[in-house]
Amino acid sequence: MTRRHLLFATPQLIYLVSTIFPLSGFCVDVLQFVNPLIGSTNGGNVFAGATRPYALAKPVADVDGQNTGGFATDGSRITGFSATHDSGTGGNPSLGNFPLFPQLCPESDVNSCNFLIGERATHYLEDSVVARPGYFEVELDSGIKGAMTSSDHAALYKFEFPARDDQLHPLVLLDLTDLWKSRQNASISVDPESGQVKGNGTFLPSFGPGSYVMHFCVDFFGGHILDNGVWKPEAEEIPNPLSDFDGLVADAEDAWREKLSPISVDAGGASEELQTSFWSGVYRTMISPQNYTDENPFWNSGIPYFDSFYCIWDSFRVQHPLLTILDPHAQIQMVNSLLDIYKHEGWLPDCHMSLSNGWTQGGSNADVVLVDAYVKNITGIDWELALEAIIQDAEVEPLEWAYHGRGGLRSWKDLQYIPYLDFDPVGFGTNSRSISRTLEYAYNDYCLATLAQGLGREDLYDKYVLRSANWQYLWKPDQRSSIEGNDTGFAGFMEPKYQNGTWGYQDPIACSALASFCSLTTNPSETFEASIWQYQFLVPQSMSVLIGLMGSEEPFIQRLDFFHTSGLADISNEPVFSTVYLYHYAGRPGLSTKRLHTYIPSAFNTSHGGLPGNDDSGSMGAFVVFGMIGLFPVAGQDVYLISAPFFREVNITSPLTGKTTQIKTVGFDANYENIYIQNVTVNGKPWTKSWISHSLFNEGWTMELVLGNKESEWGTKLEDRPPSWGEAIV
Known part of the structure; x- marks a missing residue:
């Protein structure tokens, strides 16, 4: 691993990293209720560092424990400080490129310093962690303190070393790696006159094929470099690093206040804990996707460009609908970015990060994001182009459908479902998830029908609204389910079906919290990241039909109750969100509110482990926010389900x-x-x-x-x- 380091003679150092990547109305400063550390352990994977709304620059300390978002409050050790991260993502750690690590070396010879991650990793003082919008601070066991803030594209770090000891010398190490240790190649240079360090590297995205190139430039200020001078930048976002630190923090705080300002709350006596969960949830929904305008090396359409759609399978349900309400200008830019990706890459993405495609988890769910914006009268979008893009998802199968589009379209059109062990002569991808893909393709087609009808294309509406009923072909009315040998008492579940029309079998509790987790690659099944028990409820276009198949309202309610009380419901994953509110469709909306109160605050609280699972780019936060407002969006439809708010107003x-x-x-x-x-x-x-x-x-x-x-x-x-x-x- 190639590394660069600079030895310093003074105890304080400020350096700038410039990343180049191909009030409420109730007189309360709501930032006091934002805690970025919620979800910083227990699998929340949140980004806890300093950032601005949707900003590319995201500096924080990186640890060797739960480091998917960089930092975690899990007692692990700090290995470096890096300036780019994603928030609330699962799987492999994301980004964290080119970490810098400050340390004290016992001699003036750099060879006496620690370079390998395992050697340099240092615990931090738990009580020293300060995290608030636009600011992060921590002290290492070595006595070195680090504070950081950022502009939209640049990170500013301030390191303070302990009092000078003639036997100890400050050193800052730059490591040409990332959190995942995925570097393929890299180059670096150090200016012999100024000490400026710059370079680049090629890395792998954490959840997808391909690779991306990251560039960096590091400038040092305030510390005397033993063998180099100090370079002052002329054209960066932070022109005066020695004096701009506090100003940047204040600017970031003001940017967050402005983004949160559309909402005001009269808590009516609701606890500070609930208010903190609420405002922190709003905050996290605006960390990603990230504004990569002018950082895309492949094209520049002259419009804002967003990336880190990580992943739309998670975010289409509640995060994007919340942004449509609170920050529609950003949502317009995101929708146009999705269409821009379609124009230049040929397909709408389902997951897109680090300027690379991510793996498709289910259907073509960017379709839902576009149609959700349409039915809510969002302007400034070429809806004819949107129709074209969604029709391509529905009709044209890409050769490799693992990272965009849909697979098995020949079977979808001929058989009206995705078969178990489908034979697909047109394209290839992970041949699994036949049940969940059938359900999602059906809803994707319903959204397409909605947009077509709105644009006056009744012929298209008739075609795709009929296809939206295809989920019924996997309903097996006599299928039963047992838990530890005990029949649950319910008949009728989705089941996989072969191409010849005969039934396959997947235990309805498989992939639930009562069984093993089913991922895309390590344990593929016919449902993705959730059980048949959970997926049986996911037909938002046709709930009345589903209730009829389950025997009418009362059996449906009994089944929902059993699902939520037996351990089958997995509130840590997004497909369960809508099931909390499905009592509305059976004429019992009060039970939806009652069910919501079993999850908030029991599964969502303000502790460091206060999220039940991966935040998924703010989706967990958006679920809490909608619940406390007293509404739930049915994404892709102009429908909000009404429940009792958690605040007086x-x-x-x-x-x-x-x-x-x-x-x-x-x-x-x-x-x-x-x-x-x-x-x-x-x-x-x-x-x-x-x-x-x-x-x-x-x-x-x-x-x-x-x-x-x-x-x-x-x-x-x-x-x-x-x-x-x-x-x-x-």
């Missing part, structure tokens, strides 16, 4: 229209005994439906909910339930 001002939405409660109880909606008014008029459209936000409506301690008749009538399409075909 929430106001949201649309950055697009300037109109303010008010969600008020009557009878709010901070002890949460009154969690059942008794009645609702919208703009002063009775509202009996258990759902509402995005006009709530676009037009700035006022919704008032009267709460009580018992279920009521509100939202229970058939005509007041959320929309559902289709009829049983099997």
Whole structure:
């Protein structure tokens, strides 16, 4: 491993890393409720360091433990400080390129210093960690203190070494590696006059094929380099590093206040713990995707370019719908970036990071992100181009569908489902997930039908809305399920089916929390990262049909209850989110709120391990935020399911229209005994439906909910339930 180091004579050093990559209305500073360390252990994988909204520069200390997001509060050791990271990603650690490591060497000869990761790794003082929006600080056991902040593309670090000892000499090591140790090749140079270090390396993305090139430039300030001078940059984002540190922190804080400013909350006595979970959740949804404008070496379309869509299978459900409400300008740029990728790479991505394609986990779920923006009247997007891109996903199979598009389209069109052990003469990919892909392709086609109808293409609507019913071909009405030999009492589950129409078999509890986890590569199955028990509920276009297949409302509710109380439900993974609210479709919206209160705050809290699983680019945070607001988005549809808020009042001002939405409660109880909606008014008029459209936000409506301690008749009538399409075909 090639490394570069500079030996310093002074105890304080500030250096700049420039990365080049091919208030609420209630007079409260909401930043006091943002804790970036939530989810910094126990598999949350959050980025806990300093950043601005959607910024590329993300400096933090990297550890040798749970280091997917760089830093973790798991008691592991610090191995370096690097300036680029992703947040809330699973699998291999992401980015963390070119870490710098400060240390004290026992002699002036650099050969006496520690260079290998295992040798230099140093514990940190737990009580020394300070993490807040735009700022991160930590002290190593060696006595070296590190503080950092950032602009959008550059990181500024400040190191303070212990009092000078003639026998100890400060050294900063630069290691040409990344968190995953995936470097393929690299080059580096040190200017003999200024001490400036710059170079590049080729690395592997953490969840996908291909490679990417990262460049770096490191400049040192405030420390006397024994054999070099100090170089002052002329054209960087941080022109005066010695004096700009505090100003950068303040600017980052102001940027976060501005991004969070559309929301104001009257907590009504709700605990600081819940408020911290709420605001920290909002904060994490705006860390990624990242704005890579002018950093894409392959093309420049003259529009903002976003990357780190990691992965859309996770984020389409709640994160992007939340950004559509709180930061529609950024969401417009993200949607246009997806279309820009389509124009230049030929396909919409399902996962895209480090300027590389990631693995496709299920369907072509960028389709859902685009259509969700369409049905919510987001402007500034070429919808005809969007239609073209989504039709390609639905009709044209790429040769290698492992990282974009859909596979098995010949079977999808001929058999109306993805077969178990499908024979696919057109393309290739991981030949698994036949159940979950069938369900997702069906919903992707429903979203396509929605966009086609909106654009006046009734012929396309008729074609794809019929294909959206294909999930029913995998419903096996006599299939039963047992746990440890005991029948669960329910009949009818999705099951894999061969090309000849005969049934295969997957135990309905396989891939659940009661069995082994099913990943894309290490343990592939016919459902992805969740069981048949979980996937059986994921047909948001046709819930009334599903309820009928399960025997009517009461058996459906009993099945939902069993799912959520038996250990089968996995709240640590995104497919479970919607199941918390499915009682709405059976005419029992109060049970959705009741179920939500079993997960918040039991599975979501403000401890360092306060997330039940991987944050997935802020998806866990977005789930909490929607739950506390009292709404849940059905992504791809103009539908929000209404539940009881966790605060007395929430106001949201649309950055697009300037109109303010008010969600008020009557009878709010901070002890949460009154969690059942008794009645609702919208703009002063009775509202009996258990759902509402995005006009709530676009037009700035006022919704008032009267709460009580018992279920009521509100939202229970058939005509007041959320929309559902289709009829049983099997």
